[in-house]
Amino acid sequence: GERSTSVDVWYPSRASDAAAHLYGWDSWGFYGGALQDTPPDCSEPRPVMVHSHGNNSIRWEMFWLSEYAATHGWIVVAADHLGNTFVDDVADYATLIAQRPVEVRAAYDWLLAQVQREDHPLHGCVDPDSGYVVSGYSFCGYTAYVTGGATTAMGLEGLADERVTAVVTYAPWDAQTLVEGTADIQVPVMSLGGDRDATVGTD
Numbered sequence: 048g049e050r051s052t053s054v055d056v057w058y059p060s061r062a063s064d065a066a067a068h069l070y071g072w073d074s075w076g077f078y079g080g081a082l083q084d085t086p087p088d089c090s091e092p093r094p095v096m097v098h099s100h101g102n103n104s105i106r107w108e109m110f111w112l113s114e115y116a117a118t119h120g121w122i123v124v125a126a127d128h129l130g131n132t133f134v135d136d137v138a139d140y141a142t143l144i145a146q147r148p149v150e151v152r153a154a155y156d157w158l159l160a161q162v163q164r165e166d167h168p169l170h171g172c173v174d175p176d177s178g179y180v181v182s183g184y185s186f187c188g189y190t191a192y193v194t195g196g197a198t199t200a201m202g203l204e205g206l207a208d209e210r211v212t213a214v215v216t217y218a219p220w221d222a223q224t225l226v227e228g229t230a231d232i233q234v235p236v237m238s239l240g241g242d243r244d245a246t247v248g249t250d
Contacts, residue, residue: 054126054154055106057117058169059093060085070107079110081117092174096215097154098125099147099187099194105132109184109217122172126154128187144199144222147190148206155179155210178210185247188219188238195236198228213237220247 062085067078096116100108106125107113113123128147130138138146162173183191193199195214196207201224214236221229229236240247 050129052127052129052150053106054124054157055113056158056169057081057113057121057123058087058172059117059120059122061088062086070110080114081110087169087172089169089172092177093120093122093172094177095122095124095155095158095173095179097151097158097179097181098123099151099181099183099190100125100128100132101183101185101187102131102220103133103136104184105134112182122158122169124154124158126150126157131186143186144189144201144224145203145206147187148194148208151181151190151194152208155208178212180213180215181208181211182215182217183219184217185220186222188216188247189222189225191216192219192221192225192229192232192236195234196232197225198231199224200226200228215239218244218247 065082065085068081068083069076070079071077098109098113100106106127113125116123128150131143158173159175161167162169164170181191181194191214193206194208195211211234213234214232216238218240219238
């Protein structure tokens with residue numbers, strides 16, 4: 048059946064008099080540079096990035112990147128991965144490696160459904176034929192690679208989204224399933240990692 052999750056959207060705006068957006072909850076949180084519910088600047092179609100968060104993390108883990116991209120004309124969408132946030136870590140590994148790329152695609156589908164509504168603030172902001180960049184941190188480096196066309200060693204099929212135009216990963220983990228599968232990606236890829244990263248390494 049259908050399931051729901053929380054989604055954040057960052058977008059360019061010319062407004063500057065709105066309240067700051069709270070990341071977190073009333074009991075714990077912080078403010079970045081984003082403003083809450085400002086009117087979007089849809090004077091032209093905007094490029095889209097869908098960000099996938101790391102293991103046991105949350106959709107706004109890299110809020111600073113999303114804010115920066117929005118100030119440079121991008122729309123960024125990030126959804127919580129069901130069963131794998133730091134407040135909801137219940138899904139097993141096999142479920143996650145199959146589920147995460149599907150959830151990235153669903154986040155983009157959700158955005159397209161919103162912008163097609165004439166009464167939606169983001170109406171006119173996205174060209175549905177332009178596709179999107181998928182980005183991912185750590186475990187979601189795997190997610191981004193697979194959504195962008197990488198194949199896995201576990202025989203999983205149908206996880207790639209042909210609408211992906213580029214892949215960006217940060218300290219990406221291969222989830223021990225990609226082997227040589229990244230060679231199957233047919234779009235540009237930028238991967239960022241640290242020489243001193245002892246957790247996921249740089250292989």
